[in-house]
């Protein structure tokens with residue numbers, strides 16, 4: 001799959017559906033509403049609303065994609081439907097889609113089937129399904145979806161790399177300035193535009209945390225005006241054919257009066273840079289996800305900032321911005337070639353400033369493959 005290919009190959013989805021079936025016990029079915037799991041198996045993606053879209057994938061027998069009439073053309077155009085792997089059943093505005101789904105399930109599995117839904121299925125849809133299928137036992141499909149999605153294929157990795165490079169370029173453009181005198185919200189809007197200009201299909205987020213706002217890791221860009229002589233945390237991401245970028249750099253805005261980084265800020269930045277580099281170097285097949293977190297945490301703790309590293313070291317990335325594997329203390333999951341995740345340690349000094357550095361990294365047999373190319377050294381912006 002090239003990042004510019006108009007459509008993925010039907011064979012890719014055929015293989016994925018076969019794998020999903022192989023993971024299902026005999027009397028079970030997957031019931032997938034709109035979301036990453038459905039997109040992974042079929043290529044179908046729409047904005048999730050109160051109208052039910054649902055893939056009915058039993059362990060054997062026909063596969064059905066139930067979709068509202070006004071989205072059925074899009075469903076029929078997916079490679080799986082066009083290739084005859086999945087039958088699209090459209091429902092009209094006055095019909096009950098849950099009854100259609102229930103009929104399809106009872107036609108293909110036992111009286112008391114085990115039904116696995118995606119974790120982000122709307123509660124309203126799940127409750128309606130439970131009412132329509134009183135004999136069924138419901139669960140979350142996480143074991144199936146994890147096994148399918150946690151290791152990326154080469155095409156997925158190239159999409160992640162394409163998105164990472166587009167984010168690198170967008171960040172470099174914004175960091176060229178000017179920044180002084182502009183609000184965080186203005187800069188955030190510019191980042192979103194540049195993420196798309198550089199090759200994303202859509203921007204997902206653009207955190208701009210200036211001065212003390214940088215101490216709040218998920219700060220929403222707001223009305224604060226960026227001043228000279230302060231740091232700014234930029235955490236940006238978009239998607240390319242569904243696959244995300246997620247890049248953070250903390251820059252210093254020197255401004256026209258040329259105020260250089262304080263010694264304290266420089267030291268904190270250097271600690272985070274070293275922690276990020278050390279955790280990245282630790283990536284290899286067979287190391288536990290939690291052990292990578294420990295590498296970054298030990299370095300930051302030794303520097304005296306352990307309590308101020310208030311989040312895990314990283315998260316998987318793919319069709320979702322946050323997915324498995326999670327690089328968090330206690331996670332014994334062993335990394336495998338093809339797993340993709342962020343490495344993003346940070347130090348947050350409440351009321352003063354924060355520093356975070358984040359790349360997307362793929363585990364390979366040869367060690368870490370860092371998808372981002374943005375430099376890690378402290379960038380001082382002159383304007």
Ligand code: ZN
Nearest residue numbers: 235246247248
């Ligand atoms: Zn991020």
Ligand code: ZN
Nearest residue numbers: 246342344358
């Ligand atoms: Zn992240």
